[in-house]
Amino acid sequence: MKFSYPPGATPIDPDEAQGLMPPHITLQRELNEWEQNNILEGMQWATPRRRKDLLSDRFIRDLHTHMFNRTWTWAGQFRKSDKNIGVEWTRIPEGIRNLCDDAKHWIANSTYPKIELAVRFHHKLVSIHPFPNGNGRHSRLMADFIVEALGEGQFTWGSTDLTLATGERQRYLKALKDADGGNIQPLIDFACT
Numbered sequence: 001m002k003f004s005y006p007p008g009a010t011p012i013d014p015d016e017a018q019g020l021m022p023p024h025i026t027l028q029r030e031l032n033e034w035e036q037n038n039i040l041e042g043m044q045w046a047t048p049r050r051r052k053d054l055l056s057d058r059f060i061r062d063l064h065t066h067m068f069n070r071t072w073t074w075a076g077q078f079r080k081s082d083k084n085i086g087v088e089w090t091r092i093p094e095g096i097r098n099l100c101d102d103a104k105h106w107i108a109n110s111t112y113p114k115i116e117l118a119v120r121f122h123h124k125l126v127s128i129h130p131f132p133n134g135n136g137r138h139s140r141l142m143a144d145f146i147v148e149a150l151g152e153g154q155f156t157w158g159s160t161d162l163t164l165a166t167g168e169r170q171r172y173l174k175a176l177k178d179a180d181g182g183n184i185q186p187l188i189d190f191a192c193t
Contacts (some may be wrong), residue, residue, distance in 0.1 A: 004028045006165035008173040010083050016132040019073035032163055035071050036188065039137060042067030046145065054145055055100040064131050064138050072133065079132045086129025095128040100121045107150070113186070118147035118155075123179045136162060155191040 001020065005011055025031050045066040055061050065076025078092045087095050099121065106117050112147075122143035129135050144154045160170040175186040 001026050001031070003027075003031075006163065008169070008170060009163075010033040010085060010129065010133065010135065012133055013081055015081075016072075016074060016079075019132075019148050021071055021073060031071075035068065035134070038070045039134075039141075041065045041070070043141065046141075054149055057096050057100065060096060060125075060130070060138075060142065062101075063142065064134060067138060067141070068134055074132055076131075078130050081132075083129055083132075086127065086135075092128060092130045096130060099124050099128065103146070114150040114152050115147060115192065116184065116188055118150065118152075118190050120184060121146055122191070123176065123184065123187060126176060127180070156193060158190055158193060 001017070003012055003017065004121075020031075022034055025034055042063060042065075044064055060077075061076045068075035079086075079089050082089055102119070103121050103123075106112055106120070111117070112120060122139045123140040125142060126135055128151055131138065140155070140157050148154060158172060160166060160168040162169050172190055175190045178184075178186045
């Protein structure tokens with residue numbers, strides 16, 4: 001299969017590409033549709049399981065597993081190569097532990113408003129980029145679960161499919177870059193529109 005990527009997407013390396021499970025998929029649109037159905041199954045798995053361990057390495061990996069377990073053999077496994085984004089792959093476990101600990105501290109001390117807290121978690125999780133693929137979709141779902149657990153509604157994330165090369169995807173990527181530079185407000189605005 002020849003993979004095509006929208007701007008800002010993380011390319012899959014050849015070893016990771018070998019992990020594609022459904023043999024009938026030959027086109028990118030087929031892969032996108034298959035992954036979306038798998039993600040919906042992951043959301044169904046996660047809905048009754050969201051509890052105190054939401055902010056844990058185990059839940060983060062389990063959610064990714066259930067979002068991509070019918071698509072990729074490496075679903076739920078931290079990446080083992082460096083990418084065009086993210087921390088060095090050997091630092092992923094430490095980064096995830098620190099992020100979960102930080103988020104627990106933010107909640108316990110009301111460091112940020114609830115919506116901002118969930119968006120900051122999303123931004124940091126995307127910055128770590130723990131998995132070979134699916135990091136944006138996974139981290140947005142994690143942020144949704146966190147904001148719901150804090151008593152707020154789900155985010156809209158621009159109300160569009162962010163896997164496609166659209167103006168909304170560009171707006172999202174720019175908001176992430178703004179957050180990289182310390183300005184989280186555009187990402188909060190995007191999450192809520």
